[in-house]
Amino acid sequence: MAALSGMASALESYRGRDRLIRTLGYCCQLVGGVLVEQCPARSEVGTRLLTLSSQLSHCRTVLRLFDDMAMFIYTKQYGLGAEEEDLFVRCVSVLGNLADQLYYPCEHIAWAADAKILRVDSARWWTLSTAFWGLSLLLGIARSLWMVLKLRQRLRDPTVAFTSRLPRSQRRALEAQVQSEVLTLLSNLADLANAVHWLPPGVLWAGRFPPWLVGLLGTVSSLLSVYQAVRAGDWTEATAP
Numbered sequence: 001m002a003a004l005s006g007m008a009s010a011l012e013s014y015r016g017r018d019r020l021i022r023t024l025g026y027c028c029q030l031v032g033g034v035l036v037e038q039c040p041a042r043s044e045v046g047t048r049l050l051t052l053s054s055q056l057s058h059c060r061t062v063l064r065l066f067d068d069m070a071m072f073i074y075t076k077q078y079g080l081g082a083e084e085e086d087l088f089v090r091c092v093s094v095l096g097n098l099a100d101q102l103y104y105p106c107e108h109i110a111w112a113a114d115a116k117i118l119r120v121d122s123a124r125w126w127t128l129s130t131a132f133w134g135l136s137l138l139l140g141i142a143r144s145l146w147m148v149l150k151l152r153q154r155l156r157d158p159t160v161a162f163t164s165r166l167p168r169s170q171r172r173a174l175e176a177q178v179q180s181e182v183l184t185l186l187s188n189l190a191d192l193a194n195a196v197h198w199l200p201p202g203v204l205w206a207g208r209f210p211p212w213l214v215g216l217l218g219t220v221s222s223l224l225s226v227y228q229a230v231r232a233g234d235w236t237e238a239t240a241p
Helices: 002-012 012-038 040-066 069-078 085-114 124-158 168-197 213-230
Strands: none
Touching: 002 012, 002 069, 012 040, 012 213, 040 069, 040 085, 085 124, 124 168, 168 213
């Protein structure tokens, strides 16, 4: 009952709904891709699931038309990251915010071109949006790796570990932060693999993933995001495309 109540609460918020739609969409792509490739007798069901996955992805694309303002406000509030103590974290965060801010208009133009609203080449704008998403993911991966290294150094510091006055709650908080950064790192790596797949052919492994593998990576990323949101009790944090 508590789980149903929590899901209902999540669906009432835009970010929570987006997170659940993303998870469902990638799960449909995973199962549909497996059925189409491995179970010829169930290929029709698999095709329908892949269609459902495509429609859910399109739904999220349309909903993101209204994300620009929220992203702009967040970027403006963060500014140059003056509150960040670590210079590297500040730099990658600022660049990541810039990449995210540029991602949205590129995706909007690509969507408008596909919908015949604008007379431009949609493929070029989809490539640009995917490139900005991939850049944001790379910067997020770099930030998470750096944070994990710094936090582990702090936990292993002899002067800190040997100090009996160090509150146990503080040590647990550091360990929880390490775990959170590791989960974020894994989620971003899964998304980055898909981002490269959606780039034009000839770029690394672009275009080489079967549908089920794209679905698997997206499902892993989405479930990690859901787990972190549930653990933190916060469904308002933005999700990946």
